[in-house]
Amino acid sequence: MNLASKRVFQWAMLAPVTLLLICVTVFPFIYTVTNSFTDYYYLASDAKQFIGFSNYVKIIQDEQFRQAVWNTLKFMFLAVSIETALGLGIAVLIESMRRGQKVLRITMLAPSLLPPVTVALIWQMMLSNHNGIVNHLLHWFGVGPFNFLMDINIAFNAILFIDIWQWTPFAFLLLYAGLQSVPRSQFEAAKVDGAGKLRIFFHITLPNIMPTLFMVILLRTIDTFRLFDKVNILTGGGPANSTTTITQYIYKQGVYNLQIGYGAAASVIMVMLVLVFSVFYIKRSMGGTA
Amino acid sequence: MRKKMSYMLSLLLTTAVLFTGCQSQGQASGQGSSQGTDKLVIAARGGSHVDAMNAVKESFEKEHNVKVDIIGLEAADLKQKISLDAKNSKGAYDLIMADDPWMPQFSEAGIFAKLSDLGIQEDSDFEESSLALGKSPYAIGDLYALPFSGNVQLFFYNKELLERHNHEVPTNWTDVLETAKAIKAEDGSAGYVIRGQQGNPIVSDFLPLFWAYGGQIFDDNWKAQINSEAGHKALDTYVGLLAVGENYENTDIVGSVSEGRAAMALGWPSWFIKGETASADYTAIPSKAASDAESVSTGMIGNWMMGVTANSQNPELAAEFLTFITSSDTQKQMVEHGGVPTRKSVYQDTELAAKYKHFPVMLEALQNSVARPRTAKWSQVEEALGAELSAAIAGTKTVEQALTDANKAMDDIMQ
Numbered sequence: 053m054n055l056a057s058k059r060v061f062q063w064a065m066l067a068p069v070t071l072l073l074i075c076v077t078v079f080p081f082i083y084t085v086t087n088s089f090t091d092y093y094y095l096a097s098d099a100k101q102f103i104g105f106s107n108y109v110k111i112i113q114d115e116q117f118r119q120a121v122w123n124t125l126k127f128m129f130l131a132v133s134i135e136t137a138l139g140l141g142i143a144v145l146i147e148s149m150r151r152g153q154k155v156l157r158i159t160m161l162a163p164s165l166l167p168p169v170t171v172a173l174i175w176q177m178m179l180s181n182h183n184g185i186v187n188h189l190l191h192w193f194g195v196g197p198f199n200f201l202m203d204i205n206i207a208f209n210a211i212l213f214i215d216i217w218q219w220t221p222f223a224f225l226l227l228y229a230g231l232q233s234v235p236r237s238q239f240e241a242a243k244v245d246g247a248g249k250l251r252i253f254f255h256i257t258l259p260n261i262m263p264t265l266f267m268v269i270l271l272r273t274i275d276t277f278r279l280f281d282k283v284n285i286l287t288g289g290g291p292a293n294s295t296t297t298i299t300q301y302i303y304k305q306g307v308y309n310l311q312i313g314y315g316a317a318a319s320v321i322m323v324m325l326v327l328v329f330s331v332f333y334i335k336r337s338m339g340g341t342a
Numbered sequence: 343m344r345k346k347m348s349y350m351l352s353l354l355l356t357t358a359v360l361f362t363g364c365q366s367q368g369q370a371s372g373q374g375s376s377q378g379t380d381k382l383v384i385a386a387r388g389g390s391h392v393d394a395m396n397a398v399k400e401s402f403e404k405e406h407n408v409k410v411d412i413i414g415l416e417a418a419d420l421k422q423k424i425s426l427d428a429k430n431s432k433g434a435y436d437l438i439m440a441d442d443p444w445m446p447q448f449s450e451a452g453i454f455a456k457l458s459d460l461g462i463q464e465d466s467d468f469e470e471s472s473l474a475l476g477k478s479p480y481a482i483g484d485l486y487a488l489p490f491s492g493n494v495q496l497f498f499y500n501k502e503l504l505e506r507h508n509h510e511v512p513t514n515w516t517d518v519l520e521t522a523k524a525i526k527a528e529d530g531s532a533g534y535v536i537r538g539q540q541g542n543p544i545v546s547d548f549l550p551l552f553w554a555y556g557g558q559i560f561d562d563n564w565k566a567q568i569n570s571e572a573g574h575k576a577l578d579t580y581v582g583l584l585a586v587g588e589n590y591e592n593t594d595i596v597g598s599v600s601e602g603r604a605a606m607a608l609g610w611p612s613w614f615i616k617g618e619t620a621s622a623d624y625t626a627i628p629s630k631a632a633s634d635a636e637s638v639s640t641g642m643i644g645n646w647m648m649g650v651t652a653n654s655q656n657p658e659l660a661a662e663f664l665t666f667i668t669s670s671d672t673q674k675q676m677v678e679h680g681g682v683p684t685r686k687s688v689y690q691d692t693e694l695a696a697k698y699k700h701f702p703v704m705l706e707a708l709q710n711s712v713a714r715p716r717t718a719k720w721s722q723v724e725e726a727l728g729a730e731l732s733a734a735i736a737g738t739k740t741v742e743q744a745l746t747d748a749n750k751a752m753d754d755i756m757q
Contacts, residue, residue, distance in 0.1 A: 094425060095451035115747075116729060181594045182603070202538060202589045204736040290540025292733040308418055309722050310425055 084316045092313035100313070107317035117318065119293045120301040121325070123208070127297065128276040128329070131215050136268055138216065139223025144257070146224075147231045157228070164221040172285035175214050176201075179286075204291045211282050211295055219275070223268045230264030231257065270333035277326050298322045381409045382656060382663055385424055385435040387646055388414030390612060390680035391491055395667060397679040402666050408659060417441060424651075428453045433653030436660040439490060442475040442645045447718040449478035454486035454649040460661035462488070467670060469708045472645050472684045480716035487649030488668045489684035494707045495550060495642045498614050499606045500599050501623040503531060509605075511623075514630040515554050518606060519582050525605045526586035532604035534587035535595045536580065540732040543591070545724045547608055548731055549714070550640040552576040555631045559715050559723075559752075566752035568727065569745040575631065577734055577741045584735055596621065610644065611682065615700050624700060626707045643711035645684065719755050726751035 088107055092100045111117050146156050163171070178184050179200040190196035200210040234257060242252045258265075280299040283289060289296035289304075302322065306315015386392050392414035399410045413435075415423060421444060427434045428451060440448055448454060457463075457476075464473065464485060472489035474481035499511055504521070507528050512518040522533025537547040549559075557572030567573070588594075588604060596613045598604035600621035614622050629637045648667065650660040666672055673681060673688045677698065683689055689705040714720060730748035733739040739747065 095428065095447065095453075097429070181588070181590055182597050182601075183593065199589060201591070204738065288539050288541040288543070290544075290729070290732040290736075291538070292736040292738040293540070293729055294736070294738075304725060307422055309725075311722075 084319055087313050088317035088320050090313040092311075092316070094310035094312050097312075103313070107314050108321070110314070111318050111321060116293055116296060117298075117301055120289075120296040120298045123293075123295060124277060124279070124297045124299075124325075127208075127212060127215075127279060128273060130212055131219070131276045132269055132272045134212075134216050135220045135223045135272055136227075136265065138220045139225075139268065140227050140265070142220070142224045143227040143231055144253070147228060157225075160221045160224055162221070163218045164225075166218070168218070168281035169285065171214065171218050172282045175210075175282075176286055179210065201286050202291055204294050207287050207291055207295050211279075211286060214282055214286075215276070215279065219272065223272065226264055226268050226271075227261060230261035234260040266333050270330060273329055273333065274326060277322070277329070298325070380407070381411060382436045382660055383434060384410065384412045384437040384439070384648075384663075385420060385427075386412050386414050386439045387417060387420055387441070391439065391646060394676040394679040394681035398667070398672050398675045402663060406659065406662065410663065424448070424453065425451075428651070428653065430653060432655055433651045435651050436654040436656050437648055437664060438651055440487060440647045440649070442643065442647055443714045443720045443724075445475055445487065445647060446478065446480070446716045446720065449486050450718050452652055455652045455654065455657055455661075457485045457488070457649070457661070457664075460650060460657055462661055462665060467685045467687050468668075469684055469686055469689075469705070471643055471708055471711045471713070475643070475645055475713060476647050476649070480713070487647035488664060489645045490648040490668060491646040491682045492684040492704065492708055493610055493612070493644040493646065493682055494704065494711045495546070495608055495627060495644065496611055496624045496703065496707055497606065497627045498599050498609050498622045498624050500602045500604070503529070503602045503605050511625060512606075512628060514628050514633050514635065515551055515576075515579055516632040518628060519579055519586075522583055522586045522605060531602070532586070532588040532598060533606070534583040535598055535604045535607040536584050536587060536589050536735070537592060537595055537608070538584070538589040538732065538735050539591055541728040542724055543728075544731045544735070545728045546642055546644070548576065548580055549712075550608060550627045550642055551580055553638060553640045553712055554628060554635075555579075556636070556638065560717075560756070564717070564756045566749045566756070568752065569749035573745050574741060577731070577745060580731075581735060581741065589735065611700060611704060612680070617678075617680070618697055618699070620700060624703060626703060626710065629710070639710040639712045641707040641711040643708065643713050717756070722755045723752050726755060 089102055089104060090100050091103045091106075142160065146153055146160075149156070166174075178186050181187060181197050181199055186200070187197040190198065198206060200206050238256050238260070239252060242256055247255070278299050279297045280303060283295050283297050283300050284303065287295040289300050298318065299322070302315050302318045305311050305318060384395070386395065392412050395410075395412050399412070402408070403410055420439065421441075424435070424438050424440070438453070462485065468489055469492060472492055473485075476485055476487035476489060477483045478486050501511075503525065504511065507525055509521045509524065510517075512521050518534065524533070525531055526533040537543045552559075552568075552572060555572040555576045557570060557576060558567050561567055588598065590598060592609070592613055595604075595607045595609060599607050599609075600614065608627060611624070614620050614624065627640045627642075629640050648664060650657050650664060654660050668684070670685050670687050673683045673685055674691065674694065675681075677683060677688065677694060682704075683701075686705065688694060689701045695701045715723070717723070727748050730739070730744040730751065733747075734741050734744035
């Protein structure tokens with residue numbers, strides 16, 4: 053096969069997947085960016101007009117959007133840190149156990165197997181003021197009842213707690229798999245040299261699972277940015293916008309109010325933010341330097 | 343040979359990708375479509391509405407030799423699906439239900455077919471305030487939808503709790519606040535429960551107070567009037583009620599008032615009333631700010647409307663079903679299955695009124711009800727107002743600041 057026909061052959065093989073990618077990724081992205089510069093209202097799409105950066109200016113000036121960005125970043129930082137730390141702690145603990153590893157592995161994973169909508173609905177019932185099991189339990193200890201989802205001092209933390217409950221097992225699973233791949237000989241050598249548990253953890257375990265750790269952080273960072281179901285079902289963004297997230301803002305504007313142009317602009321801003329926060333991890337996980 | 347096979351395979355895959363794309367688009371547009379005259383598809387608000395329709399549709403199906411498919415959806419989902427389907431030349435739905443505040447948006451967008459074109463005329467048996475919601479422009483224009491479910495907010499209270507502390511059922515908001523304060527002080531129970539979740543809940547809960555204080559959300563030129571004397575007084579009262587009460591979502595509102603942990607709350611009838619039994623006592627929402635104030639309409643109307651889609655593939659048959667499902671006879675049957683009537687004759691039916699004690703109160707509330715502003719931008723307005731009201735009750739903004747910001751946000755939206 054000569055070089056030219058080899059190249060044709062390669063392109064022919066790549067054509068289907070390239071076309072598929074263009075259809076499902078490139079086209080929607082370009083379409084979204086294009087719409088973000090218009091006043092596209094879905095029910096009057098014929099009247100769509102180019103309005104330049106007006107949507108972007110309006111979004112940045114919107115107090116609710118700024119609050120949504122702050123909430124999302126705060127949520128991302130707290131959720132990713134706590135879930136990763138807890139996941140790592142549990143993974144190390146279970147990995148060090150001599151018995152019951154299998155049972156714990158399976159039971160630990162249950163929350164992350166549930167769809168977010170189901171999780172939100174379950175917790176909505178559990179956190180109910182009068183009928184919820186959480187307040188009943190607290191009552192036994194002589195505290196409460198707490199208005200978990202409507203108290204401005206609690207609502208954000210309640211959603212954070214639910215997310216941690218659901219996604220710590222996911223972090224655990226990846227990190228546990230990472231721990232399994234650490235060569236046993238390194239641990240044995242360290243033990244022979246008289247290294248303590250902490251030293252072994254920081255000098256052998258952690259460096260070995262660093263790529264997995266970055267992967268967990270990357271995946272959870274991207275995912276926490278997309279927080280929607282729990283907020284929409286449990287608090288509707290309130291009280292006083294304290295739980296509003298960027299995705300919920302986009303949903304309200306773009307999907308519920310059908311302001312496609314405005315919603316598209318908010319989506320573009322969100323993608324930019326995700327990229328800013330993900331690029332470091334992506335570079336690290338791809339083997340480059342940040 | 344191998345090279346040719348590779349090219350053929352590649353071509354085949356490319357064609358398959360293209361074909362799949364085209365096919366899925368075609369399927370999406372025709373999904374659930376009535377395809378001929380043997381099937382009608384209705385996009386409905388899920389729950390009791392669907393149960394009620396399913397219970398009575400059989401006679402229509404037999405008479406017209408047609409299958410009626412009713413798709414029950416959550417409110418937000420329903421609105422989204424209806425809007426998306428409106429762009430298809432051949433609609434997936436023949437009939438759609440719409441919450442009454444959506445009517446201006448849907449009517450302006452041409453989602454509904456004009457009912458007079460399908461042979462449906464105004465019917466004076468429908469309660470006037472309900473029928474007005476289906477017209478565009480509101481109350482005076484052409485008819486685009488008929489009232490299917492006559493929801494209207496009521497004032498619920500725990501009779502035993504009030505009587506235990508020798509309180510009458512309050513008839514104005516000053517008395518509501520005083521009674522709530524007294525019950526909180528005497529009993530420790532919540533005097534009043536607000537429904538303060540951000541968005542539609544808090545707006546629906548607050549507006550009856552605002553109207554009682556003589557407030558109007560917009561003036562004739564669509565300038566926001568929420569930052570007004572009425573707005574301040576109403577929000578002060580609302581915050582005052584929370585101070586001697588609680589802020590719950592609807593399940594806890596029903597539970598607390600029904601079981602006597604709270605004295606009073608506003609709510610939709612279906613929350614408290616199931617068939618012949620009610621878990622709490624009820625009356626029309628207080629219509630005055632104070633005993634010496636002018637009486638005004640305060641009961642928020644929240645009817646579910648039903649209309650034929652402009653892109654229905656069976657508009658005539660759909661119109662016949664609409665006539666059937668909103669007829670007096672059918673409404674009487676649907677009452678047994680959780681239906682809420684919109685016809686005066688059904689409310690005034692002596693047999694039904696004897697069985698369903700809430701009918702006279704409901705009819706009175708409907709006749710004195712208030713519709714939310716008839717603007718296509720209502721959902722945006724509601725969202726902005728809801729956020730500011732939520733800030734006021736959470737204490738992150740003063741009443742003054744919240745109303746100022748709400749007014750500005752509403753004016754920006756209406757520009």
